[in-house]
Structure formats: structure tokens, C-alpha cells
Amino acid sequence: QVHLVESGxxxxxxxxxxxxxxxxxxxxxxxxxxxxxxxxxxxxEGVAVISPGNGGTFYSESVKGRFTIARxxxxxxxxxxxxxxxxxxxxxxxxxxxxxxKNFFSPSSWNYWGQGTQVTxxx
Numbered sequence: 001q002v003h004l005v006e007s008g009x010x011x012x013x014x015x016x017x018x019x020x021x022x023x024x025x026x027x028x029x030x031x032x033x034x035x036x037x038x039x040x041x042x043x044x045e046g047v048a049v050i051s052p053g054n055g056g057t058f059y060s061e062s063v064k065g066r067f068t069i070a071r072x073x074x075x076x077x078x079x080x081x082x083x084x085x086x087x088x089x090x091x092x093x094x095x096x097x098x099x100x101x102k103n104f105f106s107p108s109s110w111n112y113w114g115q116g117t118q119v120t121x122x123x
Contacts, residue, residue: 002027002112004095009117012085016121020080021072022095022114032099033078035069036107037091037119044094046105050078058104063089085121092116 008020020035030052038044048069049058057069068081078095094116101109 002097004097004112004114006093006095006114006117009093009119011120011122014086014121014123016085017081017083018085018119019082020093020095020117020119022078022080023072024076024078024095024097024112027098027112030075031097032104033069034096034099034104034110035067035078035080036094036096036110037089038094038116039088039091042091044107046107047093048080049104060105082119085119087121087123089119090121091119093119 003025004022006022032051034049035047036044037047047060047063050069066084070079072079095114096110098111099109100111103109
């Protein structure tokens with residue numbers, strides 16, 4: 001069982017930056033890890049994925065060029081650097097670990113989830 005804890009959310013104005021952190025414990029953590037988000041009243045959507053090993057990364061079109069996913073100082077940590085934030089980025093952001101399906105950006109493909117951290121971007 002992998003336990004995930006997110007931190008780093010907050011409120012910023014349009015154009016600002018935030019960095020989210022996710023720390024994993026328990027089980028095998030050298031796995032695919034991802035960030036998802038769920039805007040108010042909408043479904044959860046994939047934002048960014050990082051692979052184990054060579055650390056290949058994948059992004060949704062809506063954040064490509066603005067967000068960067070990376071491993072932290074250990075394989076147990078993954079970060080999401082968010083730059084040039086927009087009001088439409090407002091959402092609860094979740095860390096996910098250990099993929100079991102082929103679709104990186106489908107929530108049903110992931111085994112473990114954190115509790116989420118809120119990001120609010122005001123215009």
C-alpha cells in the first residue's frame with residue numbers, strides 16, 4: 001500500500017507560480033507517478049505523468065509549456081512546477097502512483113491517490 005501526501009497548494013493571481021510536492025511512502029515507489037486535477041463541478045483530469053527509469057514526461061495540452069513534472073531529491077517525491085497560472089487552472093490537485101492501465105490520463109488507470117491540495121488562481 002502506497003501512501004501519498006500532497007502539499008504546496010494556495011492562492012495566486014493570474015500569471016503567478018506555485019510548486020506542488022507529493023511524497024510517497026510504503027510499497028514500491030519507483031513507479032509511474034502523476035498529477036491530476038479536478039475543477040469544481042467537473043471530472044478529474046490528467047495533467048502530467050513521469051515515468052520511472054529515464055523519467056520520461058507527458059503533459060496534457062492545456063498545461064504543456066507551463067507546468068513541469070519532476071522527481072524530487074528522492075524517488076519517493078514528485079513535484080509539479082506551475083508557471084503562468086490561469087483562472088482555469090483552479091482545481092483540487094491530486095498526486096497518483098502506480099499505473100495499472102495504458103491510458104496515462106485516465107483516473108481509472110491509477111492505483112493510489114493522495115488527499116489533494118487546492119490551487120486557486122484569481123484574475
